[in-house]
Amino acid sequence: MNPAKLEKKFQLFYESPNNVPPPYHLEAAFEFDSFLTDTPTVKCTIQYIDRDDFSREELLAEGLNIEDRFEWTGALPIAWRNRLEDSFRMFKSGSCNPRDEEPFITLEAADTTTALPVILELDDTLIQEFMQAILETAGKEMPLYLGFQFADEDGMWVRIEGELSFFDLSFRYSKDGHETLRFTDDWKGLQELMSVLFIGEFVFEKGVEELKPKTEFAIYPGDGKWYVAGDTWFRPSGNKGYFDLIEDKLRTLFTI
Incomplete structure (x- = not known):
């Protein structure tokens, strides 16, 4: 126009x-x-x-x-x-x-x-x-609450939890349970992560509300439960690099 x-x-x-x-x-x-x-x-x-x-x-x-x-x-x-x-x-x-x-x-x-x-x-x-x-x-819907647990490039396990705001186009999160909240304004990077993440298969009946192990690759996709890669969360058929791609995107967004 x-x-x-x-x-x-x-x-x-x-x-x-x-x-x-x-x-x-x-x-x-x-x-x-x-x-x-x-x-x-x-x-x-x-x-x-x-x-x-x-x-x-x-x-x-x-x-x-x-x-x-x-x-x-x-x-x-x-x-x-x-x-x-x-x-x-x-x-x-x-x-x-x-x-x-x-x-x-x-x-x-x-x-x-x-x-x-x-x-x-x-x-x-x-x-x-x-x-x-x-x-x-307008308060008609809640921001999407997301969580990620993954290993950084040094093999140290990281847990990220927070709210994805479509209105602010940002993700406000805590890291490893600390009260200090951070922001990532890389909306394009977040979109790329979401577009890959949600093509996976989540077995809702076997997900858990609280993730206790601290050394498992897991995701909390906003539905109230955590899912562990290869156990209750599975890659799409034929997409062998699915989990590696998601880990790479998480490291780029939150640890680099």
Whole structure:
């Protein structure tokens, strides 16, 4: 989109792919103001579609927001403004006609002209992260709590635990049980770690709430349990370098 159009109020519209069923299917609208200034703001409206057949208990069991409609207005963090701006500048003029497996994503400028993503998958992921960030800061969802136990390059065992904040785009954590909290702002590195980590298989029934051994490669992926590599946590089929890759990324993020 022409950068000049980002200087005025504009809107981003998003809808889940048609093949995403209730209670997960949603529509969202984001209205941006003062986007290219030092004080950008955003108004977000999320509407969940066709949830009439689901009870409160069923929604809670799925870990979902029980409200059909959600609205929030507030300051847009500069880190998020920069991420979105990089994406929006790549949008091209056109109208959105998605296939059933594709989301509806459209930017509408103040003059009502519209623009679309060039790489749909990347912008879909970005917008979903942005919605997660807003739900988090509005108190509708908790930040993701993660834990890692691994050996550093000297063979010393390290345990990292803390909160991954989508709103702040950072990870605030303690190391080896110390109260001192640290931050890593390498969001790209954290994303790369998550993209690899979550393709593994976690055996929930055999995970443990408290990890006692201090010399096992283990992960706490935010579901309330620890999983040990090769015991309750397994690499994807055919991916022989899975565990080595994750250890390398952990060492880069937290010990180098």
